[in-house]
Amino acid sequence: MPPRASNASLLCPLVYVLVLFGSLLGICLILGGRVVMRHHFVRRFVRGIRQRTDLAEERGAVILEETKIEKPRKNPRVSAIEMQQVRSLTREAEKALAQMKFDDAERLFIQALTINPEAFDVQAQLAKLYLLTDRDHKAEAMYRQLLQRHDDISYHANLGLAYYRQGKYVESCFAYQEALNRDPKAPERSAALGRACIAAQRYEEAAPLLDKAIARLSRDTALMHLLAECYLQLGHTDRAEEVYRRINKLEPYDESVKKKISALAKA
Numbered sequence: 001m002p003p004r005a006s007n008a009s010l011l012c013p014l015v016y017v018l019v020l021f022g023s024l025l026g027i028c029l030i031l032g033g034r035v036v037m038r039h040h041f042v043r044r045f046v047r048g049i050r051q052r053t054d055l056a057e058e059r060g061a062v063i064l065e066e067t068k069i070e071k072p073r074k075n076p077r078v079s080a081i082e083m084q085q086v087r088s089l090t091r092e093a094e095k096a097l098a099q100m101k102f103d104d105a106e107r108l109f110i111q112a113l114t115i116n117p118e119a120f121d122v123q124a125q126l127a128k129l130y131l132l133t134d135r136d137h138k139a140e141a142m143y144r145q146l147l148q149r150h151d152d153i154s155y156h157a158n159l160g161l162a163y164y165r166q167g168k169y170v171e172s173c174f175a176y177q178e179a180l181n182r183d184p185k186a187p188e189r190s191a192a193l194g195r196a197c198i199a200a201q202r203y204e205e206a207a208p209l210l211d212k213a214i215a216r217l218s219r220d221t222a223l224m225h226l227l228a229e230c231y232l233q234l235g236h237t238d239r240a241e242e243v244y245r246r247i248n249k250l251e252p253y254d255e256s257v258k259k260k261i262s263a264l265a266k267a
Contacts, residue, residue: 086112086119093125102133120150131158136165153182160192169200187216191223198226203233221247228260237264 093108109126113119127142143159146152160175176193183189194209210227217223224247231240241264248257 082115086116086122089115090122090125097129102129105129120146124152124155127155128158131162134165136162140166151182153179156182157189157192160196164196164199169196172196173200173202173205187213191217191220194223194230195226198230203230206230207234219250221250237267240264 089108089112093105093112096102096104096108106126106129109122109129112122113126116122123142123146127139127146130136130139130142140159140162143155143162146155147159156175156179160172160179163169163172163175173193173196176189176196180186180189180193190209191213194206194213197203197206197209207227207230210223210230214220214223214227224243228240228243228247231237231243241261244257244261244264248254248261251257
């Protein structure tokens with residue numbers, strides 16, 4: 001009886017070991033099968049791509065290789081040479097401009113911008129040239145482009161003038177207003193905006209602007225005429241008469257002003 005009990009106690013651990021090894025073997029077989037299947041699918045995918053590539057080449061398709069494009073770095077020496085060329089062309093253009101050779105000046109400015117399109121000072125000079133030669137649509141385009149990067153008072157003012165000459169009076173008012181916002185104490189800014197407002201028939205806005213400008217430009221009779229006309233449009237005949245009397249003191253021999261004073265006095 002005792003020997004049989006001993007054999008049974010030895011068999012139990014052996015069975016557990018066999019079961020454990022069997023489980024591990026099963027897990028390994030399952031994982032190995034998955035790896036083999038995945039490898040098989042990858043090989044089929046790559047084989048399919050190769051087949052499609054071969055077919056495309058047989059049909060005459062050209063397979064382009066991808067190339068990494070790197071932005072070339074500018075040589076500092078080249079940049080210095082270009083800067084010197086731009087300066088030289090700008091000086092020549094300014095000389096041509098002083099001699100009233102506008103076509104030559106335009107050509108030289110454009111050459112300078114071809115070398116360096118970011119030369120904003122050259123762009124500004126070319127825009128001013130277009131304004132000077134009554135090519136207002138070109139001046140408008142250039143000043144609008146300049147203002148996208150440089151908030152300059154003169155750009156706003158010159159854009160207002162370009163608009164005004166083209167009869168775009170409302171746009172002119174907006175541009176002149178931007179200039180006035182940045183330089184509110186300059187009477188010329190108020191006067192320019194006042195003129196544009198009259199042209200746009202915005203008399204209520206024009207009157208105080210012109211009055212403000214005349215307070216500083218007290219002998220500018222042209223502005224006074226505009227202000228008097230503005231008051232007449234608003235129906236303020238008494239104010240208009242007052243302004244004409246101020247003009248009469250500065251220009252006592254202007255008969256047209258005397259007639260207007262007489263007509264307003266009788267009204």
